[in-house]
Amino acid sequence: MDGSGKTVGFRLWPPIAVGGPLLVGWLATVLWGDPVDLGGWRVPVGSALVLAFAVWNGWSLWLFGRHRTGLLPGQPTREIIEEGPYRLSRNPLYVGLLALYVGLALLAPTFWGLVLLPVAVLLLSWGAIGPEERFLHERFGATYDDYARRVRRWL
Numbered sequence: 001m002d003g004s005g006k007t008v009g010f011r012l013w014p015p016i017a018v019g020g021p022l023l024v025g026w027l028a029t030v031l032w033g034d035p036v037d038l039g040g041w042r043v044p045v046g047s048a049l050v051l052a053f054a055v056w057n058g059w060s061l062w063l064f065g066r067h068r069t070g071l072l073p074g075q076p077t078r079e080i081i082e083e084g085p086y087r088l089s090r091n092p093l094y095v096g097l098l099a100l101y102v103g104l105a106l107l108a109p110t111f112w113g114l115v116l117l118p119v120a121v122l123l124l125s126w127g128a129i130g131p132e133e134r135f136l137h138e139r140f141g142a143t144y145d146d147y148a149r150r151v152r153r154w155l
Helices: 014-032 042-066 092-107 111-115 117-140 142-150
Strands: none
Touching: 014 092, 014 111, 014 117, 042 092, 092 111, 092 117, 111 117, 117 142
16 A cells, blocks of 8 residues: 555556566567567457457546546545456456467567466566455445456456
């Protein structure tokens, strides 16, 4: 937390947690090439994932605005959103970021970026999800605990 008890303190900002491994994978591809040709299927699948990210995360972000609760670091969290994508995942924005990661890795293409996807998941879990879950438990108590029991962390 930031000390006020109203905002979460990330260990690692989510776009960095996801973008860092993708960038490293892309650099590895540029420097050493890819040992595997991802084939022509990668373009329609990558494009579909980028589109899914835009729709899914757009919906999720719209709900933040509709509920007038903070999205960015430093903005206060006023309530737990339990509708739309938040009925399926406690972290729909992160699910969307990971879909974007895979989509961009396929479109780039970077095999090494795909290989590093688990690193992005681990960094996201350690840097953002863990601190957020502790913050939400401390801030909302039983309300958040009940939500966490009903809704999966990912999908």
